[in-house]
Amino acid sequence: MEKVNVIKVGGAIVEDPSSLGSFLEMFAAVPGKKVLVHGGGRTATAVAGELGIESRMVQGRRITDEAMLRVVTMVYGGLVNKNVVARLQSLGIDAAGFTGADLDLVRSSRRPAGEVDYGFVGDVEAVRGEMLAKLLDLGVVPVLAPLTHDGQGHLLNTNADTIASAAAAALSAFYDVTLTFCFEKPGVLAPDGAVIEEITEKSFREYVSDGTVSGGMVPKIENALGAIRAGVSRVVVTSASDLCGGTLITA
Amino acid sequence: MEKVNVIKVGGAIVEDPSSLGSFLEMFAAVPGKKVLVHGGGRTATAVAGELGIESRMVQGRRITDEAMLRVVTMVYGGLVNKNVVARLQSLGIDAAGFTGADLDLVRSSRRPAGEVDYGFVGDVEAVRGEMLAKLLDLGVVPVLAPLTHDGQGHLLNTNADTIASAAAAALSAFYDVTLTFCFEKPGVLAPDGAVIEEITEKSFREYVSDGTVSGGMVPKIENALGAIRAGVSRVVVTSASDLCGGTLITA
Numbered sequence: 453m454e455k456v457n458v459i460k461v462g463g464a465i466v467e468d469p470s471s472l473g474s475f476l477e478m479f480a481a482v483p484g485k486k487v488l489v490h491g492g493g494r495t496a497t498a499v500a501g502e503l504g505i506e507s508r509m510v511q512g513r514r515i516t517d518e519a520m521l522r523v524v525t526m527v528y529g530g531l532v533n534k535n536v537v538a539r540l541q542s543l544g545i546d547a548a549g550f551t552g553a554d555l556d557l558v559r560s561s562r563r564p565a566g567e568v569d570y571g572f573v574g575d576v577e578a579v580r581g582e583m584l585a586k587l588l589d590l591g592v593v594p595v596l597a598p599l600t601h602d603g604q605g606h607l608l609n610t611n612a613d614t615i616a617s618a619a620a621a622a623l624s625a626f627y628d629v630t631l632t633f634c635f636e637k638p639g640v641l642a643p644d645g646a647v648i649e650e651i652t653e654k655s656f657r658e659y660v661s662d663g664t665v666s667g668g669m670v671p672k673i674e675n676a677l678g679a680i681r682a683g684v685s686r687v688v689v690t691s692a693s694d695l696c697g698g699t700l701i702t703a
Numbered sequence: 704m705e706k707v708n709v710i711k712v713g714g715a716i717v718e719d720p721s722s723l724g725s726f727l728e729m730f731a732a733v734p735g736k737k738v739l740v741h742g743g744g745r746t747a748t749a750v751a752g753e754l755g756i757e758s759r760m761v762q763g764r765r766i767t768d769e770a771m772l773r774v775v776t777m778v779y780g781g782l783v784n785k786n787v788v789a790r791l792q793s794l795g796i797d798a799a800g801f802t803g804a805d806l807d808l809v810r811s812s813r814r815p816a817g818e819v820d821y822g823f824v825g826d827v828e829a830v831r832g833e834m835l836a837k838l839l840d841l842g843v844v845p846v847l848a849p850l851t852h853d854g855q856g857h858l859l860n861t862n863a864d865t866i867a868s869a870a871a872a873a874l875s876a877f878y879d880v881t882l883t884f885c886f887e888k889p890g891v892l893a894p895d896g897a898v899i900e901e902i903t904e905k906s907f908r909e910y911v912s913d914g915t916v917s918g919g920m921v922p923k924i925e926n927a928l929g930a931i932r933a934g935v936s937r938v939v940v941t942s943a944s945d946l947c948g949g950t951l952i953t954a
Contacts, residue, residue: 499777503753522782526750530781531773534850534858538804542856548805553789555799555843590837592806599785605793607785 456485456588456627460616461634463491465692466532475634475692476536480543482695485588485627488540488547489596489616492532496524499531512668516571516609524609528597537595547593552576552600553607555583558615560600560608574600574608576615581622588627613672617679624683631684633672634692639699640669650700653677676701707736707839707878711867712885714742716943717783726885726943727787731794733946736839736878739791739798740847740867743783747775750782763919767822767860775860779848788846798844803827803851804858806834809866811851811859825851825859827866832873839878864923868930875934882935884923885943890950891920901951904928927952 459479465471479488493514497507500523508515516524533549540547552558552574560574587594596619598612613633620631639647642664651659656673659665665673676687680703690698710730716722730739744765748758751774759766767775784800791798803809803825811825838845847870849863864884871882890898893915902910907924910916916924927938931954941949 502755525785526777526781528781529785530777530779534776534780534802534804537802538852538858539856541804541807541852542854546806548801550799551785551788553785553792553798553800555797556792586841601789601792603793605790607789 453628454485456487456623456629457482457632458487458489458616458620458623458629459632459634459695460489460612461491461692462612462636463493463495464636465634466490466492466536467494471692472536472539476539476543478693478695480540480545487584487588487594487596487619487623488536489598489612489619490532490536491598491612492528495532496527499523499527510568510570513570513573513611514609515568516573518572521572521607521609525599525607528599533595533597540593540595545593546591547595548587549595549597551597551607552610552615556580556601556603557583557596558600558610558618559603560610561602562606562608572606572608574602574610576600576610576618579618579622581625584619584623585626613675617675617682617684620679620684621682624685629684630686630688631676631679632688632690632695633676634690634695636691638691638694638697640665640673640689647697648699650702652702673701704879705736707738707874707880708733708883709738709740709867709871709874709880710883710885710946711740711863712742712943713863713887714744714746715887716885717741717743717787718745722943723787723790727790727794729944729946731791731796738835738839738845738847738870738874739787740849740863740870741783741787742849742863743779746783747778750774750778761819761821764821764824764862765860766819767824769823772823772858772860776850776858779850784846784848791844791846796844797842798846799838800846800848802848802858803861803866807831807852807854808834808847809851809861809869810854811861812853813857813859823857823859825853825861827851827861827869830869830873832876835870835874836877864926868926868933868935871930871935872933875936880935881937881939882927882930883939883941883946884927885941885946887942889942889945889948891916891924891940898948899950901953903953924952
């Protein structure tokens with residue numbers, strides 16, 4: 453099967469012009485078919501602040517009322533996405549920016565209010581993998597913003613890691629998919645600071661129970677293992693400055 | 704040759720939720736391949752105002768400094784474009800929103816500062832008609848925001864009428880293209896308020912010299928006649944509530 457790389461890059465990297473530039477050069481150099489998924493939370497918080505709108509987060513997730521939905525639609529769908537696309541085009545990459553509403557690529561349902569009402573936040577229901585595959589076959593490099601839609605005309609704010617996992621899983625029907633999460637650290641770190649080279653479903657449970665892996669890294673790896681179960685060949689957690697290193701997560 | 708409709712809808716229509724809804728239903732009902740080009744100036748002015756940024760217009764064109772470029776990137780590329788796409792998807796239309804940077808669809812050069820320095824404003828240089836045609840052949844309905852790029856990584860604010868004309872002209876190499884400009888009035892109006900049914904290159908000059916056509920309608924029709932010279936089969940200027948009426952502009 454032909455290889456496809458789905459690469460997720462966090463907000464901290466895309467929102468700093470210098471780290472964005474070096475990341476995009478590295479992304480441009482990745483051979484073959486590829487998809488980029490980006491965040492943008494810090495810019496959303498900044499623009500919301502300029503508009504006098506307070507950002508409220510619960511467990512790292514943004515409460516998205518109507519005013520905040522307008523902000524993230526502007527920031528993720530417009531400001532961040534289109535600047536990334538323009539820069540990739542200048543590097544000779546035939547990028548096209550999409551939200552989940554475009555081409556019905558990622559459909560979601562609004563998360564029901566439980567203990568927390570996250571507002572206009574979508575849980576992914578379906579990725580249109582065959583359309584993503586058609587775009588890849590045209591030579592297009594899709595750049596996905598963390599927004600989805602409910603099919604009823606409403607946009608929904610959606611976690612970029614989840615979109616990356618769901619897109620990678622959907623593409624696994626057509627390609628041998630590697631899903632890479634880029635962030636600030638060189639990989640999943642042991643308490644002594646060393647990069648853990650490989651994590652499997654089994655060793656993950658041990659690492660969690662002995663405290664080697666904790667905090668925000670736990671849901672990230674759970675998400676990665678879910679992608680593996682959904683057909684993704686391998687997941688890599690690495691630094692945005694080293695797409696070849698990091699922690700490999702496999703079955 | 705297969706027919707394609709390129710339809711430009713102005714800001715006043717896309718920015719009022721009720722007129723947008725009825726317009727999009729009408730657009731959805733247009734048979735065959737089609738492209739939508741939208742404005743969004745009023746929303747850009749409103750969002751700029753909320754951010755404490757003053758909108759400055761010269762001869763109806765927006766002065767786009769760096770702060771305003773950020774606003775129009777958010778508003779045209781994100782807020783307006785993605786809401787239109789989500790609503791079209793809910794109507795069963797396989798819409799995908801693009802700026803000129805996406806897929807290098809519309810490349811421009813920054814307008815040199817003359818008597819007026821318009822700032823980050825692009826004059827269209829090239830439309831990638833064959834990629835637009837590939838999208839149409841996939842069943843995609845492109846929704847174009849009034850932003851272009853210079854190929855060097857920079858977005859530029861660009862007049863939506865010009866983008867519609869240039870896209871229609873580029874598609875004329877592959878299709879029989881009708882270009883429709885929707886706005887607030889039922890067509891080009893004579894001084895007595897009647898719709899002028901047809902305007903040709905020759906009658907346009909007479910209408911201008913006898914004052915029948917004046918003001919902002921003159922550049923609009925010049926733009927339309929330019930599209931005809933560039934291969935577009937026909938241009939229609941009509942109301943957003945009546946895609947079948949209006950003024951027909953032909954060679």
